Amino acid sequence: MTECRWVDTHCHLQHEAFDADRYxxxxxxxxxxxxxxVIGDNVASSERGCELVRTGxxxxxxxxxxxxxxxxAAALAxxxxxxxxxxxxxxxxxxxxxxYNFSPRADQCRAFAxxxxxxxxxxxxxxxxxxxxxxxxxxxxxxxPVKPCGVMHCFGGDAEFAQRCLxxxxxVSFAGNVTYPKAQPLRExxxxxxxxxxLVESDSPYLAPQPIRGKRCEPPHVRYTGEAVAQIKDxxxxxxxxxIRDNAGRALRISAxxxxxxx
Numbered sequence: 001m002t003e004c005r006w007v008d009t010h011c012h013l014q015h016e017a018f019d020a021d022r023y024x025x026x027x028x029x030x031x032x033x034x035x036x037x038v039i040g041d042n043v044a045s046s047e048r049g050c051e052l053v054r055t056g057x058x059x060x061x062x063x064x065x066x067x068x069x070x071x072x073a074a075a076l077a078x079x080x081x082x083x084x085x086x087x088x089x090x091x092x093x094x095x096x097x098x099x100y101n102f103s104p105r106a107d108q109c110r111a112f113a114x115x116x117x118x119x120x121x122x123x124x125x126x127x128x129x130x131x132x133x134x135x136x137x138x139x140x141x142x143x144x145p146v147k148p149c150g151v152m153h154c155f156g157g158d159a160e161f162a163q164r165c166l167x168x169x170x171x172v173s174f175a176g177n178v179t180y181p182k183a184q185p186l187r188e189x190x191x192x193x194x195x196x197x198x199l200v201e202s203d204s205p206y207l208a209p210q211p212i213r214g215k216r217c218e219p220p221h222v223r224y225t226g227e228a229v230a231q232i233k234d235x236x237x238x239x240x241x242x243x244i245r246d247n248a249g250r251a252l253r254i255s256a257x258x259x260x261x262x263x
Contacts, residue, residue, distance in 0.1 A: 004034075004238060004241045004242040004245055005032065005033055005034040005241065005245070006032075006033055006034070006200070006222050006223050006226050006241050006244065006245075007033055007034045007035050007036070007037075007222075007244060007245050007248050008029070008033055008035075008036045008037065008201060008202045008204075008219040008220075008222045009037050009151065009153075009173055009199050009200070009201045009244075009248050009251075009252065010037060010039050010093075010127065010151075010153050010154070010173060010175070010201035010202065010203050011029075011036055011037065011038060011039065011201070011202050011203065011204045011219045012038070012039055012041070012045070012203070012204060012205065012206070013025065013026060013036070013038050013049075013052060013204070013219070014038060014040075014045050014048035014049050014051075014052065015045075015204075015205050017205035017216055018205065025218055025219070026052070026057070028218070028220060029218065029219040029220055030056045030057070032220050032223075033056075033219055033220060033222070034056070034245060035056045035057065035058065035248075035254065036056065036057055036058070036219050037057075037058045037059070037060060037089065037090075037248075037252065037254075038052050038053075038057060038058070038059045038060070039059075039060050039062075039092060039093050039127060039153075040059065040060055040061040040062050040079075040082075040092070040093070041062065041063070041064035041066070041067060041093055042063055042064060042067040042070065042075075043063070043070075043075050043078045043079060046059070046060075046061035046062065046079060046082055047082065049061070050082055050085055050087070050088065053085075053086070053087030053088075054087075057087070058087055058088070058089045058252070058254060059085075059087055059088050059089070060088065060089060060090040060091065060092045060093065060127050061079050061082040061083050061088055061091065061092075062079060062090075062091045062092040062093055062094045062115055062126075062127070063075060063076070063079060063094065063111055063115065064093050064094070064095075064097075064129060065094070065095055065096050065097040065102075065103060065108040065111070065112065065129060066097060066100065066102040066103060067102075067103065067111075068103035068104075068107040068108040068110070068111035068112070069103040069104060069107045070103075071107065071110070071111035071114065071115075076111075076114055076115070076118070079091070079115070079118070080118055080122070083118070083122055083124060084122070088124075089124070089125070089252045089253060089254055090119075090124055090125045090126060090127050090150055090151075090252050091115050091116075091118055091119040091122070091124050091125075091126050091127070092126050092127025092128065092129075092150070092151075092153070093127045093128070093129045093153060094111070094112055094115040094116070094126060094127070094128060094129065095108075095112055095128040095129035095130050095133075095137060096108050096109065096112055096129070096130055096131070096133035096136055096137050096140070097129060097130075097131045097132070097133060098131065098132040098133040098136075099131040099132045100131075105133075105136070108133075109136060109140055112137075112140050113140050113143070113144070116140065116141070116144040116145075116146075116148050117144065117145055117146070119146075119148060119150075120144065120145055120146025120148070121146075124253075125148070125149045125150030125151070125251060125252055125253060126148045126149070126150040126151070127150055127151050127153050128148075128150065128151065128152050128153060128170070129153060129154070130152065130156070130157070131156055134157060134161055134164075138164065141168060147168075147169065148168070148169075148170075149169055149170070149251070150170060150171070150251060150252070151170060151171045151172075151173050151199060151251050151252070152165045152170045152171070152172050152173060153173045153175075153201060153203075154173065154174075154175040154177070154201065154203050154207070155172050155173060155174055155175075155178075155186065155189060155190075156177070156186070157185075157189065158185050158188070158189055159185075159188050159189045159191070159192045161189070162189040162190075162192055162193055163192060166193065166194075166197060170197075171197050171198070171199050171247055171250075171251040172189075172190075172193045172197060172198060172199065173198075173199035173200065173201050174186065174190055174198070174199070174200055174201070174225060174229055175200070175201050175202070175203040175206075175207045175225060176202070176203065176207040176208050176209035176210070176213075176217060176221070176224065176225050177207050178190055178225060178228060178229060178232075179209040179210040179211075179224060179225060179228045180210055180213070181210070187232050190229050190232045190233070191232055191233070195233060195235065195239075195240065195243045196243060196247065197247065198229065198233075198240070198243060198244065198247060199244055199247055199248055199251065200222055200225045200226045200229055200244055201222060201225070202217050202218065202219045202220075202221050202222040202225070203217065204216070204217040204218050204219055204221065205217050205218070208221060209221055209224035209225050209228070210224070210228075211224050212224070223237075226240060226241060226244060
């Protein structure tokens with residue numbers, strides 16, 4: 001049986017942390033991963049992510065809740081225009097973050113609802129961020145004009161909220177923090193998510209997994225998270241890697257092998 005390589009469904013290679021060696025990191029990543037998805041979080045980073053699209057590299061475009069106060073009509077129109085480009089696979093990262101409240105909560109809910117509606121119009125999946133905002137997130141999702149499909153990224157809740165995400169039809173993605181010693185609630189959540197609905201991500205340059213904690217996270221480090229989740233699920237890592245690849249293809253409508261992007 002051919003070895004199935006991991007995929008990274010969520011990374012921020014356009015981040016300034018990679019300014020010195022971005023293309024070297026990208027080359028290392030594609031040498032060991034089947035594909036990577038570069039996630040946008042505002043208009044500028046979404047544009048930079050789109051510029052990285054090529055064979056094996058996809059992008060998402062969206063306005064993160066931290067940036068929601070900037071999500072005026074012009075910004076949303078720019079995101080929608082970018083979303084029509086070849087190689088853009090989803091609207092994201094979007095959602096709510098009540099931990100930092102960098103944008104007012106009302107603006108977060110407005111921007112989230114607008115981008116869910118955008119995804120519905122375009123027939124695209126979404127990549128959702130949620131931190132300490134589960135109830136309001138549920139209210140926005142459940143009032144969306146089109147039922148969203150896609151990914152709950154960097155899952156940070158408990159098993160009950162994981163089940164809620166599954167009930168909405170979302171895939172549930174775990175990042176490097178699931179490997180941290182004090183992250184038992186995350187491991188309990190991962191345990192209840194069926195292998196057919198699981199994803200893993202690097203969220204690089206953030207959340208380096210425990211074996212490299214304190215260093216810059218890169219897309220290939222997703223394997224540490226994948227191996228930890230495989231141990232939680234008591235299945236071989238290569239089996240989970242195959243599930244993750246197939247799940248990512250369904251969740252983000254990515255084909256395997258990835259098609260070449262326009263140059």
